[in-house]
Amino acid sequence: MGLVVQKYGGSSVADAEGIKRVAKRVVEAKKNGHQVVVVVSAMGDTTDELIDLAQEVSPIPSGREFDMLLTAGERISMALLAMAIKNLGHEAQSFTGSQAGVITDSVHNKARIIDVTPGRIKSSVDEGNIAIVAGFQGVSQDKKDITTLGRGGSDTTAVALAAALDAEVCEIYTDVDGVFTADPRVVKKARKIDWISFEDMLELASSGSKVLLHRCVEYARRYNIPIHVRSSFSGLQGTWVSNEPQGDQPMEQAIISGVAHDTSEAKVTVVGVPDKPGEAARIFRAIADSEVNIDMVVQNVSAASTGLTDISFTLPKAEGRKAVAALEKTRAAVGFDSLRYDDQIAKISLVGAGMKTNPGVTATFFEALSNAGVNIELISTSEIRISVVTRADDVNEAVRAVHTAFGLDTESDEAVVYGGTGR
């Protein structure tokens, strides 16, 4: 049996009871003959409490000090977990991100992992210890400062360590049973996915599914580390994310992996752009210079009568104001008519590698929305994803309709083999 990396989130180690429950599960893996490396997040709301404290002493806390502060959270949970494991009669040692060899760039609050040099972790597990590593943190390569990895940082730590240690699997423990075909809070009949490919998982993650972040899946794909997302409260199998199904996992990939939705974006439309080379470039250069990340971009053919076209894109609501301000400055240079800003939108995405070879998916998707009375405002597609923008009010109904139309509801007997009428 090989090495296993397990990652437990803040809700799994929220209190002493939770920590003891996690300790038991870790020890179980060790007893089953695995070498075990555990990555932990900060306990429950610790990080939020530290952020509140920081804001009490300074309205704009500095990046370096903010990171120093936040990393105290994982330090507490990892030391407590190591103690709880020792209390069960097994040896455990905790390591900070720096001690674990998680080397990052110097961008505080959202550092990227540059390298992982897990020599101390390797020695520790080779000596028979369970190694506990602080998630979400590393040390900068140049200045040797403490850094944090930003959102999803602990998952990324776990995957990066799994890659560096050549682990069999990276188990991500969370408070849900795995990845579902849609958000179970919206679609009661949503089904747990047993296996999903890296590619489909990446599309789901960037389309609004929150179980795994894009960044962590991307890392796992690059180093081909299977991820097993599962509940820390039940003993059930969760969702495997990997290149190929393993063991008794379904050999044939479903046509459609799932339906994701996202209500965190807004839509900007630049109305009446002269349809000539360089105008779109000017617009998106202005957006990029203001450091706004955009998602979907749609431009339709121009009206022959006017020679003007409209360009629409979506972006996180929080960045709306910045983007609009940047665009206003280019109005004279680009010569567009007006700007429209709309934050009452939702994005609904259908993801599945099967759609590449199965005609009719798009049609069925649009039919389902139409039958549900949902109007489509923008459309964008990739090889394995179709996304539409609708009114925010329609999102739940739209997701349910699409989920049912593609036979993803739990009642259906079987993962459907879909036959349609041309995409």
Place this chain on the structure above:
Amino acid sequence: MGLVVQKYGGSSVADAEGIKRVAKRVVEAKKNGHQVVVVVSAMGDTTDELIDLAQEVSPIPSGREFDMLLTAGERISMALLAMAIKNLGHEAQSFTGSQAGVITDSVHNKARIIDVTPGRIKSSVDEGNIAIVAGFQGVSQDKKDITTLGRGGSDTTAVALAAALDAEVCEIYTDVDGVFTADPRVVKKARKIDWISFEDMLELASSGSKVLLHRCVEYARRYNIPIHVRSSFSGLQGTWVSNEPQGDQPMEQAIISGVAHDTSEAKVTVVGVPDKPGEAARIFRAIADSEVNIDMVVQNVSAASTGLTDISFTLPKAEGRKAVAALEKTRAAVGFDSLRYDDQIAKISLVGAGMKTNPGVTATFFEALSNAGVNIELISTSEIRISVVTRADDVNEAVRAVHTAFGLDTESDEAVVYGGTGR
């Protein structure tokens, strides 16, 4: 102006308000033209809360993990302090014990500092930053594990950094105005000491004065770093501890620096020890082997008629049981009659380098106790200290009587020049 090390204890940084107040004081020193290095303890009760958490998950938390856990406390306070300072428009950087180059041995929970390599701190202050360092923690030389320094650890960190950085002074900020001629809670007329020598301060610390611990003063003496103990709540001058008085400090050392008392000890008497070579050695070897630290030791001449003597010693109450058990095992070998254990005692000590050259101090001391009706049970003296053991019930009265007898009460016009009748 040179470099100043300031140390703030947990009560000074107990909440956001406290941290902001400390930030102002730190910035003041910087504005006065000093390079400033600040050592902080954990906020208020943080350390106790972490200890409670540890005991919830494990009855006997391991040393290594316990240290990892506890060091989270300073990490929080130092990052917050750095933020608060930046908010006042000054540059600050926080450093863990490890980053600050505090190298220790591997004895977890009470590590000793082996070396300080403050390269990063030096660069930081040379670049114009205020450097904030986590007190109480270091990194072990051999295993590179996080260690904590035990009681008084933050004070020791401050003094050690001051020595390594060749600081002008190490300022220890606390919640009292300085070192007093006696415990102000017992002696209302106790006087703040303006200056005291390292030697006298060492004797006071080991005689029960709690403002500075022996360990930190010892370190300061070895490297000749002046300590300034003062309040973080007032702007007053506190007590200077150094080799020689400085500036407008009194040039002549008072004969008596102060009266200390200690009610944390117990007394063990080994009754009827054969008065022949090797018996005392056997007794104290047994005590040492059980890792009990003893304080005063007194042996009187044996009674000529029996050839038997009694040996008494004092030790921390908490170690009484262990010492008695160790002695019981040697009863046959040593051949003593019986053991007496008494934990209702107090130790009262008079400290002052002046007593070496001023006859009559001992007589005045004993007269004062006698006039107060206090019986003396044991006596032990050093060059600059006289200690007696009395009943615990008598301690307050005894301390007050001695304090008055040596003219230490605030009403007296002047630090007395004492003339007695032979010591």
